Amino acid sequence: QVQLVESGGGLVQPGGSLRLSCTTSGPAFRNYNMGWFRQTSGKEREFVAAIAWTGRLTRYPDSVKGRFTISKDNAKNTVYLQMNSLKPEDTAVYYCAASNVVAGSLRMEDYADWGQGTQVTVSS
DSSP states (O other): OOEEEEEOOEEEOTTOOEEEEEEEESTTGGGOEEEEEEEOTTSOOEEEEEEOTTSSOEEOOTTTTTTEEEEEEGGGTEEEEEEOSOOGGGOEEEEEEEESSOSSOOOGGGOOEEOOOEEEEEOO
């Protein structure tokens, strides 16, 4: 129901920063809980960040906590992932996702709509 398009990925050196954007279209965007996931070849998709529709609750796994920040701008129909202090192990395809039933979930099953992904490569 919600169309999601990620952008902002690219090549960055270790210790650098990137900001990913996910623009959306569809009804009632401001009421959607949003999340970011990532996946590398041969591995299961991994939870990265989540934000409740109110924008007041965020959640991160230990692997990115303190380095990544998720935010949501309802006026622009956009969710962001600010990534700082990037490490080679952060290299992955990053996906944004939307849920209209669960806030702050780390489970893929709770997200009904997904973007196409954007590649992030952290390398010297």
